[in-house]
Amino acid sequence: QEISLKYGAGRLGKRQDADMKRFRDNRLGAFIHWGLYAIPGGEWNGEMYGGAAEWLKAWAKVPADEWLKLMEQWNPTRFNPKAWAKMAKKMGVKYVKITTKHHEGFCLWPSKYTQYTVAQTPYKKDILGEMVKAYNDEGIDVHFYFSVLDWSHPDYRYDIKSEEDEIAFARFLEFTDNQLKELATRYPTVKDFWFDGTWDASIKKNGWWTAHVEQMLKEMLPGVTVNSRLRADDYGKRHFDSNGHLMGDYESAYERRLPDPVKDLKVTRWDWEACMTVPENQWGYHKDWSLSYVKTPLEVLERIVHAVSMGGNMVVNFGPQPDGDFRSEEKELADAVGRWMSVNGECIYGCDYAGWDKQAWGYYTRKGKEVYMVVFNSPYSRHLVVKTPKDVKITKAVVLNGKEVGVKETARNEYNVDMPAKDPGAPFVIKLQIEDNTNAADKYR
Numbered sequence: 001q002e003i004s005l006k007y008g009a010g011r012l013g014k015r016q017d018a019d020m021k022r023f024r025d026n027r028l029g030a031f032i033h034w035g036l037y038a039i040p041g042g043e044w045n046g047e048m049y050g051g052a053a054e055w056l057k058a059w060a061k062v063p064a065d066e067w068l069k070l071m072e073q074w075n076p077t078r079f080n081p082k083a084w085a086k087m088a089k090k091m092g093v094k095y096v097k098i099t100t101k102h103h104e105g106f107c108l109w110p111s112k113y114t115q116y117t118v119a120q121t122p123y124k125k126d127i128l129g130e131m132v133k134a135y136n137d138e139g140i141d142v143h144f145y146f147s148v149l150d151w152s153h154p155d156y157r158y159d160i161k162s163e164e165d166e167i168a169f170a171r172f173l174e175f176t177d178n179q180l181k182e183l184a185t186r187y188p189t190v191k192d193f194w195f196d197g198t199w200d201a202s203i204k205k206n207g208w209w210t211a212h213v214e215q216m217l218k219e220m221l222p223g224v225t226v227n228s229r230l231r232a233d234d235y236g237k238r239h240f241d242s243n244g245h246l247m248g249d250y251e252s253a254y255e256r257r258l259p260d261p262v263k264d265l266k267v268t269r270w271d272w273e274a275c276m277t278v279p280e281n282q283w284g285y286h287k288d289w290s291l292s293y294v295k296t297p298l299e300v301l302e303r304i305v306h307a308v309s310m311g312g313n314m315v316v317n318f319g320p321q322p323d324g325d326f327r328s329e330e331k332e333l334a335d336a337v338g339r340w341m342s343v344n345g346e347c348i349y350g351c352d353y354a355g356w357d358k359q360a361w362g363y364y365t366r367k368g369k370e371v372y373m374v375v376f377n378s379p380y381s382r383h384l385v386v387k388t389p390k391d392v393k394i395t396k397a398v399v400l401n402g403k404e405v406g407v408k409e410t411a412r413n414e415y416n417v418d419m420p421a422k423d424p425g426a427p428f429v430i431k432l433q434i435e436d437n438t439n440a441a442d443k444y445r
C-alpha cells in the first residue's frame with residue numbers, strides 16, 4: 001500500500017519523450033571537473049594529499065576565504081575550447097557534463113549572485129559560455145554539473161537546528177534558485193542538470209525545494225533532464241521516494257562503481273547514468289597520479305560497455321590542468337577510446353540491455369532486432385557460447401568491420417559462435433542477426 005507524498009516521484013516508469021530518448025541514445029559522455037582546485041592539484045603548503053583533489057580544501061582544512069584567494073591565480077592561458085570540443089568529438093562522446101560550480105563555490109560563469117566567479121579573475125571571460133558554444137558547435141550536447149553544497153556561502157547549513165539556521169538556509173536556497181535560473185537563462189541549449197552535494201540533512205529536510213527545482217528547470221527548459229541525486233521526498237528519502245519510485249529522470253548513484261551484470265539486473269527497469277574516474281578517485285586535476293591505480297584505456301572501455309549492456313550511460317571524467325590543457329594520459333585515453341568507437345560505436349550509441357544471460361567472453365548490447373556481442377575475453381575453446389531466450393534463433397554473425405563467422409547450434413537455444421579466423425588482438429564486436437519468434441509462440445498459446 002503506497003503512502004501519499006507531495007514531493008515524491010513526479011512520474012512512474014522511464015520517460016519516453018524525444019529529449020529523454022536523446023539522453024539515453026547518447027550513452028557515452030565525458031565529465032569535465034575544472035575549478036580552483038586544479039591550481040594546487042592536491043598539494044597544499046608543500047604537502048601532497050592523496051585524497052580527491054577537488055576536496056583538497058577539506059583535506060588540508062583550508063578556510064574558505066584563504067581557498068578562494070586562488071582566484072587571483074586563475075588564468076588558463078592555454079584554454080582552447082575549440083580544441084577541447086575536437087578532442088571530445090574524436091573520443092566519440094555525445095555529451096559533456098561541465099562543473100559549473102563545485103563544492104568550493106567558484107563559478108565558471110559570471111554569476112551576478114556571488115563574487116566568486118571567473119569574472120573576478122585575471123581570465124575575466126565567461127569560460128562556461130565558451131565551452132557551451134564550442135561543444136554545441138561540434139554537435140555535442142552540454143550537461144551542467146551543479147553542486148548545491150557551497151563551501152563559499154555563509155548561509156549554507158549542514159543541518160537545520162535553530163530558527164537562525166532556518167532563516168539562513170532559506171536565503172541559501174533562494175541564492176541557489178537564482179543561480180540555477182541564471183544558468184538556464186544564459187545557456188538555453190543545456191540539456192541536463194546533474195546535481196551533487198545534496199546529501200546533507202539540511203537538504204533532506206527540504207525535499208519540497210528539490211521538487212521545486214526539478215519543476216522550475218523543466219518549466220524554463222522543456223525537455224531538460226534532471227538526475228535523481230537532486231531529489232529528496234517529504235521524508236528525506238533520496239533518489240528513490242518512500243514508495244520506492246525513482247525521482248528525477250535517471251538514477252545517478254553509480255559513481256566509481258557499476259551494478260553487477262547478473263545480480264543487479266533490476267537497474268534495467270529504469271534509466272541510469274554512471275560516472276567514473278581514471279585514477280581510483282580523482283575528479284579534479286591532481287599533480288601526482290602515481291598515488292593510485294590509473295585505469296588503462298581498455299579498462300575504461302570495458303566499463304563503458306558494461307554500463308550500456310545494463311541499459312545505462314557512462315560518463316568518463318577529465319580533470320583539466322590549471323593552464324587549460326589536458327594531461328597526456330587523458331589525451332591518450334580520449335584518442336584510444338575514440339579509435340575503438342569509430343569502428344564499433346554502433347554497439348554503444350542507441351543501444352540498450354539485450355535481456356540475454358551474460359557470458360564470460362563479455363557483454364551483449366541490443367538495438368531493436370540487432371544484438372551485439374562485445375568480446376573482451378577470448379575463450380581457449382575458440383567458441384563463444386551464446387544462450388538465446390526461448391523462441392529466439394541466431395541466423396547470422398558478422399564481425400563489425402570484418403567477416404562473417406560460423407554459428408553452430410549445440411542444443412536448444414544454445415550456440416557456438418566462432419572466433420574470427422585472425423585474432424583481432426583487441427576487444428571486438430560480433431553483430432548477430434536473430435529470428436525472434438516469441439510473439440509467434442504467443443499466437444499459438
Ligand SMILES: C[C@@H]1N[C@@H](c2cn(-c3ccccc3)nn2)[C@H](O)[C@@H]1O
Binds near residue numbers: 054055199255275283
Ligand atoms: C561526481 C563526484 N562527486 C563528488 C563527491 C562527493 N563525495 C562525497 C564524499 C563524502 C561524503 C559524501 C560525498 N565524494 N565525491 C566528487 O567531488 C565529484 O564531483
